[in-house]
Amino acid sequence: MTPEEAYSLKLVSYVKLSERGLLHVETEIVKDKYxxxxxxxxQKIGDGALPQLHGDLLYYVQGEKAKALFEQREFGKPAKLLSLGKVVKYALHRKGILIVGEEKADEKAPFYAVNVKHKFDGRGLLRSRTSLFLFTEGKVRKVVGGSDFDVTDVATNGERVVVAVNKGDVGLDDVYEVDLENGELKKLTEGEGKVTAVAMNEKGEVAFLGHRKGVSPWAVQEVFFPEQGKSVLCGKYCGSSVIADLFDSPSANLVFEKDVVVTLGQEGGSVNVYMVSDGKAEKLTELKGVVRGFDYRRGKLAYFYTTTEKPSILHYDGVDYDLNPGIRGIPPVEVVSEVEGWAIITGQENPTILFVHGGPHGAYGNAYYVEFQFFAKNGYNVIYCNPTGSQGYGEEFARGVVGDWGGKDFKEIMDFVKEVKEKFGLKGKFGVTGGSYGGFMTNWIVTKTDFFSAAISERSISNLVSMCGTSDIGFWFNAVEAGVKDPWSVEGMEKLMRMSPIYYVKQVKTPVMLIHGEQDYRCPIEQAEQFFTALKLNGVATALVRYQGDGHEHARKGNPRNMRDRLKVKEEWFDKYLK
Incomplete structure (x- = not known):
């Protein structure tokens, strides 16, 4: 399999139920563009991005410098309604169109940072913040906006309006009711926590997806009814934390219709659609797979999902539509012992690659992985698991890695590797790779063992102290994940350093390739540069691959040319040292 063949997929990236039936969007890579x-x-009706349907078609298209909102009537040409620096979402209100978006900013002007949170991965420098706008009578008016917070979501029943707002340097969320006349906000949430989606039913009742457990990345999400003081859990985690390298880019979703809420719920490596009613959650689907997106309207459900063998399937009216009938992945064998894991075995004599997921509170699941299939179809065994810290197994399990990165998780991963090796009688060499926290773990592993003959570390972490001062979230995320109150205290820096792979770099003998996007604001490229320089000066075989223009999502939805090149250079590195 070539990298070009690996990415020759069609993926459903959006579904919407309307009076006219089912609208969906398909995404593919054509040359170097999505x-x-x-x-x-x-029936195909046009090109664009992420539409919503209500009567006539409204959709927005991303240009090089701005996003424009268009209206497409049943007869006639598309009409541009407005243009902003970014359009995130819109909703229809009796007074006009509510838009969550950003104003245009001068990207070449000097930038003066006054807040610790002044940049964000995928957005760059925060020259403008996301606001709520109202488009009415041909004009756009800002309703809610500021220099130190972002409006992240909006919901309305045509009268009442609520928004989710992300505020402060750490970025905690609340839900507010909005007065469209003067922009005044009335807080509906109590305590502190996260809000990943908000919804409203016809009666004006509000629900949101998230948690109220403060600064805790490991917290399990639930469906909250803030004005009723109730919350409901779907499975082990409401929403989905399953990481995949498909370029469909789904977002958190919540539908509130009449007295029911519909959302996703995760249990282990599977994600299904759940309905919340009368304070209880029940599954609407029973898939051994991962639902990536859905819509629900008047008792009808449409959704798209992936399995270990199929990249993207659209389900509606009891029928599955396979977008890629000619593609079938090699199915993995489940390996369940201390932790849940999977193994794609292509031959006892073949080399084996261990993959480690990011997060650390993400998870692998019953999904199609482009990279796993690429290596499996090129003569490698592929193994992966969900160690302590992964979501989908309860909050205690997810929190178990806090303050102990490289401890229990490292032991579980290595025990999993040994079990797989014995179970399948594997005789070839072993390699290891991972991204983000998976990159941290790859770096950590090569400082602790020479078991692996080669490693590839992506968008990785090598120095938790320097990351505190360079990452968009490192100044708080690293501290809470390490169990450190003050990362700038002597005690705090000492603990962070002792949890950092760079501290043990003298012990590395394994050849290591580092891959990084130059615009990665989450795990800045200086993390790879440090490890690369240290390895080089200590005589360890190493290489640093830098991808211009790509951020932290370089392996999932980066520049397609870079994504193909990434598979090529990874295969070359592993071929060199493992075959």
Whole structure:
């Protein structure tokens, strides 16, 4: 399999149920660009990105410098309604169109940072913040906006309006009711926590997806009804934390219709659609797979999902539509012992690659992985697992890695590798790779063992102290994950350093390739540069691959040319040292 073949996929990236039936969007890579296509009841109707349907078609298209909102009537040409620096979402209100978006900013002007949070991965320097706008009578008016917070979501029943707001340097969220006349906000949430989606039913009742456990990245999400003081858990985690390298880019979703809420719920490596009613959650689907997106309207459900063998399947009216009938992945064998894991075995004599997921509170699951299939179809065994810290197994399990990165998780991963090796009688060499926290773990592993013959560390972490001062979230995330109150105290820095792979770099003998996007604001490229320089000066075989223009998502939705090149250089590195 070539990198070009690996990415020759069509993926459903959006579904919407309307009076006219099912609207969905398909995404594919054409040369070096992502292309999106609209389908109404499976009939192609045009190109664009992430539409919503209400009567006539409204959709927005991303240009090089701005996003424009268009209206497409049943007869006639598309009409541009407005243009902003970014359009995130919109909702229809009796007074006009509510838009969550950003104003245009001068990207070449000097930038003066006054807040610790002044940059963000995927957004760059925060020259403008996300606001709530109202488009009415041909004009756009800002309703809610500021220099130190972002409006992240909006919901309305045509009268009442609520927004989710992310505020402060750490970025905690609340839900507010909005007065459209004067922009005044009335807080609906209590305590502190996260809000990843908000919804409203016809009666004006509010629900949101998130948690109220303060600064705790490991917290399990639930469906909250803030004005009723109630919350409901779907499975082990409401929403989905399953990481995949598909470029469909789904976002958190919540539908509130009449007296029911519909959302996703995760249990282990599977994600299904759940309905919340009368304070209880029940599954609407029973998939051994991962639902990536859905919509629910008047008792009808449409969703798209992935399995270990199929990249993207659209389900509606009891029928599955396979976008890639000619593609079938090699199915993994489940390996369940101390932790849940999977193994794609292509031959006892073949080399084996261990993959470690990011987060650390993400998870692998019953999904199709482009990279796993690429290596499996090129003569490698592929193994992966969900060690302590992964979501989908309860909050205690997710929190178990806090203050102990490289401790229990490292032991569980190595025990999993040994079990797989014995179970399948594997005789070839072993390699290890991972991204983000998986990159941290790759770096950590090569400082602790020479078991692996080669390693590839992506968007990685090598120095938790320097990351505190350079990452968009490191100044708080590293501290809470390490169990450190003050990362700038002597005690705090000492603990962070002792949890950092760079502290033990003298022990590395394994050849290590580092891959990084130059615009990565989450795990800045200086993390790879440090490890690369230290390895080089200590005589360890190493290489640093830098991808211009790519951020932290370089392996999932980066520049397609870079993504193909990434598979090529990874295969070359592992071929050199493992075959």
């Amino acid at each position: 292309k999106n296509y609209f389908f109404l009841n499976r």
